[in-house]
Amino acid sequence: xxxxxxxxxxxxxxxxxxxxxxxxxxxxxxxxxxxxxxxxxxxxxxxxxxxxxxxxxxxxxxxxxxxxxxxxxxxxxxxxxxxxxxxxxxxxxxxxxxxxxxxxxxxxxxxxxxxxxxxxxxxxxxxxxxxxxxxxxxxxxxxxxxxxxxxxxxxxxxxxxxxxxxxxxxxxxxxxxxxxxxxxxxxxxxxxxxxxxxxxxxxxxxxxxxxxxxxxxxxxxxxxxxxxxxxxxxxxxxxxxxxxxxxxxxx
Amino acid sequence: xxxxxxxxxxxxxxxxxxxxxxxxxxxxxxxxxxxxxxxxxxxxxxxxxxxxxxxxxxxxxxxxxxxxxxxxxxxxxxxxxxxxxxxxxxxxxxxxxxxxxxxxxxxxxxxxxxxxxxxxxxxxxxxxxxxxxxxxxxxxxxxxxxxxxxxxxxxxxxxxxxxxxxxxxxxxxx
Amino acid sequence: xxxxxxxxxxxxxxxxxxxxxxxxxxxxxxxxxxxxxxxxxxxxxxxxxxxxxxxxxxxxxxxxxxxxxxxxxxxxxxxxxxxxxxxxxxxxxxxxxxxxxxxxxxxxxxxxxxxxxxxxxxxxxxxxxxxxxxxxxxxxxxxxxxxxxxxxxxxxxxxxxxxxxxxxxxxxxxxxxxxxxxxxxxxxxxxxxxxxxxxxxxxxxxxxxxxxxxxxxxxxxxxxxxxxxxxxxxxxxxxxxxxxxxxxxxxxxxxxxxxxxxxxxxxxxxxxxxxxxxxxxxxxxxxxxxxxxxxxxxxxxxxxxxxxxxxxxxxxxxxxxxxxxxxxxxxxxxxxxxxxxxxxxxxxxxxxxxxxxxxxxxxxxxxxxxxxxxxxxxxxxxxxxxxxxxxxxxxxxxxxxxxxxxxxxxxxxxxxxxxxxxxxxxxxxxxxxxxxxxxxxxxxxxxxxxxxxxxxxxxxxxxxxxxxxxxxxxxxx
Numbered sequence: 089x090x091x092x093x094x095x096x097x098x099x100x101x102x103x104x105x106x107x108x109x110x111x112x113x114x115x116x117x118x119x120x121x122x123x124x125x126x127x128x129x130x131x132x133x134x135x136x137x138x139x140x141x142x143x144x145x146x147x148x149x150x151x152x153x154x155x156x157x158x159x160x161x162x163x164x165x166x167x168x169x170x171x172x173x174x175x176x177x178x179x180x181x182x183x184x185x186x187x188x189x190x191x192x193x194x195x196x197x198x199x200x201x202x203x204x205x206x207x208x209x210x211x212x213x214x215x216x217x218x219x220x221x222x223x224x225x226x227x228x229x230x231x232x233x234x235x236x237x238x239x240x241x242x243x244x245x246x247x248x249x250x251x252x253x254x255x256x257x258x259x260x261x262x263x264x265x266x267x268x269x270x271x272x273x274x275x276x277x278x279x280x281x282x283x284x285x286x287x288x289x290x291x292x293x294x295x296x297x298x299x300x301x302x303x304x305x306x307x308x309x310x311x312x313x314x315x316x317x318x319x320x321x322x323x324x325x326x327x328x329x330x331x332x333x334x335x336x337x338x339x
Numbered sequence: 340x341x342x343x344x345x346x347x348x349x350x351x352x353x354x355x356x357x358x359x360x361x362x363x364x365x366x367x368x369x370x371x372x373x374x375x376x377x378x379x380x381x382x383x384x385x386x387x388x389x390x391x392x393x394x395x396x397x398x399x400x401x402x403x404x405x406x407x408x409x410x411x412x413x414x415x416x417x418x419x420x421x422x423x424x425x426x427x428x429x430x431x432x433x434x435x436x437x438x439x440x441x442x443x444x445x446x447x448x449x450x451x452x453x454x455x456x457x458x459x460x461x462x463x464x465x466x467x468x469x470x471x472x473x474x475x476x477x478x479x480x481x482x483x484x485x486x487x488x489x490x491x492x493x494x495x496x497x498x499x500x501x502x503x504x505x506x507x508x509x510x511x512x513x
Numbered sequence: 514x515x516x517x518x519x520x521x522x523x524x525x526x527x528x529x530x531x532x533x534x535x536x537x538x539x540x541x542x543x544x545x546x547x548x549x550x551x552x553x554x555x556x557x558x559x560x561x562x563x564x565x566x567x568x569x570x571x572x573x574x575x576x577x578x579x580x581x582x583x584x585x586x587x588x589x590x591x592x593x594x595x596x597x598x599x600x601x602x603x604x605x606x607x608x609x610x611x612x613x614x615x616x617x618x619x620x621x622x623x624x625x626x627x628x629x630x631x632x633x634x635x636x637x638x639x640x641x642x643x644x645x646x647x648x649x650x651x652x653x654x655x656x657x658x659x660x661x662x663x664x665x666x667x668x669x670x671x672x673x674x675x676x677x678x679x680x681x682x683x684x685x686x687x688x689x690x691x692x693x694x695x696x697x698x699x700x701x702x703x704x705x706x707x708x709x710x711x712x713x714x715x716x717x718x719x720x721x722x723x724x725x726x727x728x729x730x731x732x733x734x735x736x737x738x739x740x741x742x743x744x745x746x747x748x749x750x751x752x753x754x755x756x757x758x759x760x761x762x763x764x765x766x767x768x769x770x771x772x773x774x775x776x777x778x779x780x781x782x783x784x785x786x787x788x789x790x791x792x793x794x795x796x797x798x799x800x801x802x803x804x805x806x807x808x809x810x811x812x813x814x815x816x817x818x819x820x821x822x823x824x825x826x827x828x829x830x831x832x833x834x835x836x837x838x839x840x841x842x843x844x845x846x847x848x849x850x851x852x853x854x855x856x857x858x859x860x861x862x863x864x865x866x867x868x869x870x871x872x873x874x875x876x877x878x879x880x881x882x883x884x885x886x887x888x889x890x891x892x893x894x895x896x897x898x899x900x901x902x903x904x905x906x907x908x909x910x911x912x913x914x915x916x917x918x919x920x921x922x923x924x925x926x927x928x929x930x931x932x933x934x935x936x937x938x939x940x941x942x943x944x945x946x947x948x949x950x951x952x953x954x955x956x957x958x959x960x961x962x963x964x965x966x967x968x969x970x971x972x973x974x975x976x977x978x979x980x981x982x983x984x985x986x987x988x989x990x
Contacts, residue, residue, distance in 0.1 A: 141590065156926075169926075192424045207667070213596070214600060375735070379968045380734075391737055445755065449693075450700070453703075459741045472716070475544075475716070476715075
């Protein structure tokens, strides 16, 4: 928190930029239950788009569970890949926004989507290789009494505005404020985003990846670890632990 | 000392017009007392007239320089004043800088050459001026100021050179 | 081998010489008569013209403004864009209309700089296409924005939030380039129009005369005025050519800077420029055919020779387009990038392969089959059809590049085919507005630059060289 990450100059060897907040998702543990999806929707005031829009690819899911079938019947097994915004160190969504609605936070080293600045050109969503961004195609209303569920820490977005996973930045700020007021550092495991909190298999680990002793850093060093689309050079802050062990098979 | 009258000699073709202009010079009329107006551009050397100067290129150049300055400000001044970091790209990027500076330079060059044309030709001017509608029908009009006592002499000379008509013409509203 | 000269039964001249009066430049009419023809073509209308105008107005009001207002109120959900095809027909239209507008600049600037005399009668018709095409492109840009009421944030202006637009973004380069191009081509339309507005002023009465009087700025045709006009027009002609190339290259870079398979191609810059010329010249052929067949006296000014020239140009550009297309095809086909290859397979063999095929047929097969024949190139109606077909092909090309290519991403879970929604009436609306603006302009703006035609006719002479009369052009400028 006292060590703001320096922005990159072009040409500087990038691997020193590991980021600040990061996540590890263990695909071996993930059961595809979508609790993280539901929790994220509750935490971040996501809209419910209805059947038709969802079928057309307009679901407002900041995290989605990608389900892959491997093998032929009867030796089929499923692999679940939760995909969310990777908060890239070299985010392709940032330079393409004409109005600076997608910028990099110098203090938290995450990618910020500024809702009240977004004009809705959707270039950032086109450019995201993970297709992690979702767009408010309409003003979806929440029927009574579901509108009482809104999280007061998070805004409600208008139609025409792009949004995406923020690593629950409202919780990050809450935890940081609390630690500051109690005059201490943030403890490892204190900051839990909604998806990690809800996961019944504890497949999502979140924490400070610039601290080599944090739980998330140790998990990322696991030899099952990989990053999505790593060759694109986006420097994602989310590591995945490869599944495929015998325990994951439907047998 | 008598008032000079403005006479208009209308010609159909270039050759008689060129000869007539030379005749006017022989009769003692300086070039700046003649005003040649035509419906198509005729190079001044064809009619034996002195070269015309134009300020448009100079004004256009100043516009181009202004454009360069605007472009440089947009790409370098703005990040200097309000720095915002995006996607691992440098704060003062050179290739986008070239693009934006090029566009602004061209806009300045062309915009100011347009304005320069207005300024140099003193457009728009809606006061009465020397003009006849036959000019836009392709005729070549030579307006010249001669001392009024020599009016008949000039009229006869122009008629001899092949003018369609020679007559005094007041400045008129276009 | 000895060559003997046999006596020819007919004299040499009869067989070889064509009548030079077939060419506009060698068929001069008195300027007053040409002025009268152009003025008459502006003023002569019949009931058919007004019926079409009213129909177009209705289409524009409902399909363009009505549907757009509905979309602004309801959000982009009524359009067909989704994940992953975040850009669809709106962007296709943007690229299409900017492409069409390039032909006007090509004809009036590049051909002027190269002193290609045959351009003289149709520069203005082409330039009007540029201006009105850019209007449609601008509208389409605004249409695709999620929050169009905030679009002024793309303009760099001092504000209390101390935040200015981001010039890292190709969309900002687009903003600068398209605005530069729009302003420059409007100014470039106006400059050669000035003497014709003066002519219209001299030949009009009533409210029309007042309009032309104000617009013609008091232009008379003095030596100073011509010199300034020429100087400005020369600067424009030279300067607007690189701007023309840069504008569509920058539009291409909107796609090339993205990390999508099939988009991050370094050939996109020149590929799009040639594509723009391809669709633009086709549109000019179509527009000239319509003008020639519907407006009075236009058959004197727009002759088979002009369609022949544009047809040849169109064939050359079609070859060049095919060259760039093959470049863009060969690289992914050869392999290397799994996603690019998948995308190519999707284009060629997927459910929308018929679209891709139609594009190739309209852009390559049909032009190559027809345009090599001189007799066919001299048929205005056939050239009009070819122009229309090429434009269909080029619109489809942009559709293939934008929504169809966006279907395939590096995350297969997100693949989904784009289905247009309200974009269809909005597209029809932009085409209707283009035609409406053009038809209204044809009532107010002389479509033929008569002073340029006369200037050309005075410079063209017939020279006797030996026994033959040879057409010659003097460089009288």
